[in-house]
Structures are given as C-alpha cells and as structure tokens.
Amino acid sequence: MLGCIADDHTGGSDVAAALRRAGMRVVLRFGLPNAETRLPDCDAVVVALKTRALPAAEAVAHTLHARRWLASQGADRLYLKYCSTFDSTDDGNIGPVADAVADGALTLICPASPEHGRTTYLGHLFVDGTPLSESPMRHHPLTSMTDSNLVRVLGRQTPHPVGLLPLDVVRGGAIREHLDSLAAKGIRHVVVDATEDADLLAVARATVHLPVVTGGAGLAGAIARATTTTAQAEPATLPSGPAVVLAGSCSAATLAQLDQALARFPGHRLDPVRTSDPEDLVQEAFAWLDEHFGDGPVVLYSSASPDQRAAARAAMGPHTSELLEQALGRVAERAVKLGARRVVVAGGETSGAVTTALGVEQVLVGDEADRGVPWCLTTGDDPLALLLKSGNFGGPDLLVRAAGDR
Known part of the structure; x- marks a missing residue:
C-alpha cells in the first residue's frame, strides 16, 4: 500500500484524484489519525494535514505522527505531497519535513505537474510557461514565491546538499545511475526536471527502490500508473440534494x-469592511443562508480582490484570513444541518476549516469534477459529498457544474 501525506486538504484531494485516476482504490483522511483509526480495503491512503503554514517544528511533528500511523496500517512506501508551485518560505516547511521523513536517505523533489502547466527545467519551476517568481504566486500572502530556482529555494530550507536530475538525464535513460552518483557525493535532495508527463513516468519507473519520494500530484500519479494493473476505478454515485458553494x-x-457562479446562483459575501466583528459576520451569513437555502444552489464567500483584502485586513486585523476561514466552516455546518448534501469548497485553508467544522475525518475518493478536483464521499447510510478545490484548479464553470441541480 502507498501512503501519502499532504500538507493541506485540497492538496490531499488533488493527489488522491491522481492515484484514483490510475486505478487505485483510495481513502482520504483529514487531520492526524489516532491509533484506533482503521481503514477499509484500499491500495493507497492519503493523510491530508494542515502543515503548510505551521511553524516548521510543528509541521515535522505532525508529519512524523502521520508517517508512523501509515506504517502501522501497512504502507510500505511514503509519498510526501506539497503544492506544484512549491508553496513555502525560507524557514520551511518542505525542506525540514523532507529531512525528517527521508531520515538520511536520498529523496526526490518533484513538484512538476505538466498537465496543470507546472514544469521544471534546469531546476527552475515554471507556471504556464512563466517563471514561478513572475507568476501570481509572488504575491501570495503566506508563501510568496520570489525565486524560481528550486535548488536554491530548497537550499535555504535545509542544511543538506541539494542536487539536480536534469532533463537530458531523465530522457537519456540513466536516471538511477545519476541518482546513485549524487548519493555517493552526499546529496540528500534531488530536484527533478520534467516538462512532459512521459518524464514523470520515466522517473517513477526508475525510482521504485526509493522508500520516500516527495512532489506534487503529477509524480504521484505517475507512480500509480507504473505500479497499478487496474485500468479504472469503479464510478461513484453522488447523493442527490441541495448544494452549497463556499x-x-x-x-x-x-x-x-465565482463570477460565473454568482451570475447563476444567489450569493452572499462575508465582508469584514461591512461587518468587522467575527461573530456578527457569522450571524449575518446564517441569516442570509436561512432565508435563501432550499431554492437551489447558494454561494457564500470571502474571496476578494487585492484591494478588498487590504481593506478587510484594515477592518478586522492581522488574523482576518483565519477568522474568515473559521466563519465559512461554521456556515458549512449550518448548511448541512439545513439539509445540504453537496458541499463545494474553494481554497485549501477554507477546505481544512470546513472539514474540521463538519467533523469529517475520512472519505472515499470518487470521480473528478475537473482534473485534480475529485468528489469525496463520507461513509455511512447518508453520505455527504465534498468537492475540495485548490484555489487555482478547475475550469471557469467548475462551481456552476459542481453545484448545479441533480
């Protein structure tokens, strides 16, 4: 069984989709499992944590906890999943966590996901052909990425040497020999060049001997394709009933x-400029939801333009993002109590707040609404369907299609 640890909830959903697409039966867990947690029969299990923005020491501790549990469940290989834009700061958390889980062995660093426009060449990460440092990620409020050279970025996060697996070696067929030579020189982490899915598949086939590998969903999917004989996972049936978009x-x-969804469905924005007290903001959203729920899909959101975000921080303070995430989690809980059976969530931190508020710990991974965005089904007699969407994923009409009447 393949064990995977993701550093946020939508990242867990993304990698679970890639594994399922290759034919694996996948279970996705949210948060730290305990010793009593048991799994249904599966080929892969993904533990989705919320460690991306934690202090490095906490992120390491949580990841090692998840790793021990995965080992106890029979996972004999570990995949550490982070965002394909390598979201991190100079203090971590990718480097410190990779150091801890690799435990002295050489491991791969491979965020490339060509199908999503994330490619790596000469160690530099590109987003739709644009260097990472020139992409919108340079303005991210928590993990602004201002350097495209991943060898250099990772070198600031770990005391251990960082090497490169260049594209000519990936395509030349001497991947393992190159990695062995780097290991002999004391290299601990190897950034992988990849510009096509075929590159990832070549890397996956040449590194089956490595007990720990790290990367985005692209390499995880390649590993699944290289090791799985099942052609396709069985389709999943979504529950009928009202939908809410958060x-x-x-x-x-x-x-x-959101523009497309709000043109079709009624919507309410949680706006700290209008209502800066967090509890008043929640109660206002509750009142709107109570009035509009039941007549079709509804949309509640805190998403905002840069100018709106600046105004919100001025009104509510430095913890605005966290307070809004918690508010949307409470709104999700209210919506489910009112009868929502499909909950569509946009944003990694928001997804974490929603699953926490709903008490969802484990789901079965179903069909994808868009590439890398699968429906997830809770278990039991009355399942709830969750769609946890990374901010940058999905086509312009994804929210409309996911929330549309069934």
Missing part, C-alpha cells in the same frame, strides 16, 4: 469561477 480562495481562477 469560497475562501482569492486566486484568479477562483474569482473567475
């Missing part, structure tokens, strides 16, 4: 998706 991401993709 959006906290401020990415350009999510804002465009």
Whole structure:
C-alpha cells in the first residue's frame, strides 16, 4: 500500500484524484489519525494535514505522527505531497519535513505537474510557461514565491546538499545511475526536471527502490500508473440534494469561477469592511443562508480582490484570513444541518476549516469534477459529498457544474 501525506486538504484531494485516476482504490483522511483509526480495503491512503503554514517544528511533528500511523496500517512506501508551485518560505516547511521523513536517505523533489502547466527545467519551476517568481504566486500572502530556482529555494530550507536530475538525464535513460552518483557525493535532495508527463513516468519507473519520494500530484500519479494493473476505478454515485458553494480562495481562477457562479446562483459575501466583528459576520451569513437555502444552489464567500483584502485586513486585523476561514466552516455546518448534501469548497485553508467544522475525518475518493478536483464521499447510510478545490484548479464553470441541480 502507498501512503501519502499532504500538507493541506485540497492538496490531499488533488493527489488522491491522481492515484484514483490510475486505478487505485483510495481513502482520504483529514487531520492526524489516532491509533484506533482503521481503514477499509484500499491500495493507497492519503493523510491530508494542515502543515503548510505551521511553524516548521510543528509541521515535522505532525508529519512524523502521520508517517508512523501509515506504517502501522501497512504502507510500505511514503509519498510526501506539497503544492506544484512549491508553496513555502525560507524557514520551511518542505525542506525540514523532507529531512525528517527521508531520515538520511536520498529523496526526490518533484513538484512538476505538466498537465496543470507546472514544469521544471534546469531546476527552475515554471507556471504556464512563466517563471514561478513572475507568476501570481509572488504575491501570495503566506508563501510568496520570489525565486524560481528550486535548488536554491530548497537550499535555504535545509542544511543538506541539494542536487539536480536534469532533463537530458531523465530522457537519456540513466536516471538511477545519476541518482546513485549524487548519493555517493552526499546529496540528500534531488530536484527533478520534467516538462512532459512521459518524464514523470520515466522517473517513477526508475525510482521504485526509493522508500520516500516527495512532489506534487503529477509524480504521484505517475507512480500509480507504473505500479497499478487496474485500468479504472469503479464510478461513484453522488447523493442527490441541495448544494452549497463556499469560497475562501482569492486566486484568479477562483474569482473567475465565482463570477460565473454568482451570475447563476444567489450569493452572499462575508465582508469584514461591512461587518468587522467575527461573530456578527457569522450571524449575518446564517441569516442570509436561512432565508435563501432550499431554492437551489447558494454561494457564500470571502474571496476578494487585492484591494478588498487590504481593506478587510484594515477592518478586522492581522488574523482576518483565519477568522474568515473559521466563519465559512461554521456556515458549512449550518448548511448541512439545513439539509445540504453537496458541499463545494474553494481554497485549501477554507477546505481544512470546513472539514474540521463538519467533523469529517475520512472519505472515499470518487470521480473528478475537473482534473485534480475529485468528489469525496463520507461513509455511512447518508453520505455527504465534498468537492475540495485548490484555489487555482478547475475550469471557469467548475462551481456552476459542481453545484448545479441533480
């Protein structure tokens, strides 16, 4: 069984989708499992944590806890999943966590996901052909990425040497020999060049001997394709019933998706400029939801433009993002109590707040609404369907399609 640890909830959903697409039966867990937690029969299990923005020591502790549990469940290989834009700061958390889980062995650093426009060449990460440092990620409020050279970025996060697996070696067929030579020189982490899915598959086939590998969903999917004989996972049936859309991401993709959703469905924005007290903000959202729920999909969101975000921080203070995430989590809880059976969430931190508020700990991974955005089904007699969307993922009409009447 393959064990995977993701550093946020939408990242867990993304990698679970890639594994399922290759034919694996996948279970996705949210948060730290305990010793009593048991799994249904599966080929892969993904533990989705919320460690991306934690202090490095906490992120390491949580990841090692998840790793021990995965080992106790029979996972004999570990995949550490982070965002394909390598979201991190100079203090971590990718480097410190990779150091801890690799435990002295050489491991791969491979965020490339060509199908999503994330490619790596000469160690530099590109987003839709644009260097990472020139992409919208340079303005991220928590993990601003101002350097595209991943060898250099990772070198600031770890005391251990960082090497490169260049594209000519990936395509030349001497991947393992190159990695062995780097290991002999004391290299601990190897940034992988990849510009096509075929590159990832070549890397996956050449590194089956490595007990720990790290990367984005692209390499995880390649590993699944290289090791799975099942052609396709069985389709999943979504529950019928009302849908609610909850959006906290401020990415350009999510804002465009919201534009389409708000043109079709009634919506309410949680606006700290209008109502700066967090409890009043929640109660205002509750009142709106109570009035509008039941007549079709509804949208509640805190997503905002840069100017709106600046005004919100001025009104509510430095913890505005966290307070809004918690508010949307409470709104999700209210919506489910009112009868919502499909909950569509945009944003990694928002997804974490929603699953926590709903008490969802484990789901079965179903069909994808868009590439890397799967429906997830809770277990039991009355399942709830969750769609946890990373901010940048999905087509412009994703929220409309996901929330549309069934």
